Amino acid sequence: MSDKTFVVKKTCPICQDETRVVKVRSRLPVLKRDEDGCVHYEDFNPYFYTVWTCEHCGFAADEKTFTTKMPDRHLKILRGELLKNKFGMDFVEERTADDAIFALKLAISYVEQVEGKFFTQAKYAHQLAWVYRDVPDEDNERKFLERAAKLYDASLAKETYPIEGLSDSGATYLIGAIYWRLDEAEKCGVYLSRLMKDDGLRSRDPRLYDKVRDMWGDVRSALRDAKK
Template structure:
């Protein structure tokens, strides 16, 4: 596993202790990408290590939010919660599914506590779904995807875009892709049609338009094959 990872130490933004963090080496071979942007890699799953956590106090977040300056009121809120609680995960350089799931659930919990954006919380839920997908746990994968879709829907209604590399149209496509994987073709088509029905999308965001058109066509063909067309 050391061929893919290495250990560094970082200062926890909550307790101030030095904690060990597993980081990824850059060269990991991708094999394919699912409709909802889940990338499958050869012999290794980097999503297991997406969340950093403090082995002392139990705070967990993705790298960006672990390292970002945090308002004092947020630190105080988490410290108050952690008083007399032991939430620290045992450090291990090699994470399996249980450790990966536990890290995401902690990160999702803290993101909710700090009223993080809907988009950020949705992304954590979607990554958790990808961990379950890798494990073949369809029931929990569906649950996490449903949470992600609902949060992304709230995000496009209430939050401003772009957020990082994500545009609102990419999120609309992503919701459609999630519903496609959930087998809800009607909802998937509703979201995808918002993109392919926009004449400006082909020139403004051609990649998103092409993805939406191709997935819409796939759904149409599946419905016809099932006698629903």
């Protein structure tokens, strides 16, 4: 058993049975942070555990979805689907990358079925890309980074921020940072320039402002080099 995780019991919002889930201890020593928010730790990947699965009915979602009241429409759709054949998910205390990929893909399929928030869909796709970054599997990482960028963009257009502690400026930066990782300097520039034009950003969020300014400098030199 890992000293970085612990097991708790939670009631599944779909089948109402108690299931074991794995939680990650906070305050792990950080090795490095990527531009798009992916945090690396020594010998451990917390993104393997961001999705909980139910041992009884196979529901999969993040902690927030598991523990907050779900809209009736979502419950109806998911119960109709999952209680029919209750396929269950074997409880795994130490997940491999494959376990994590399976759990995240399952969570994506359920949030798509209920047409849940674009933000949640984006977050799952982004975390899936981070798991592939760890594997490493660059083709799949790029595929899910692209999907995450498009979903965050849809979320910005349709949903009210802040969401889960992220401001709309933070989400705009995140899309820019994802395109930067995808070597798409031009697309990255589209999002960063929106933030550079925002006169209030520096006083509202100085830390974000510094990150945007640094990346903006890199983007401009990359675009200059591309023209040569």
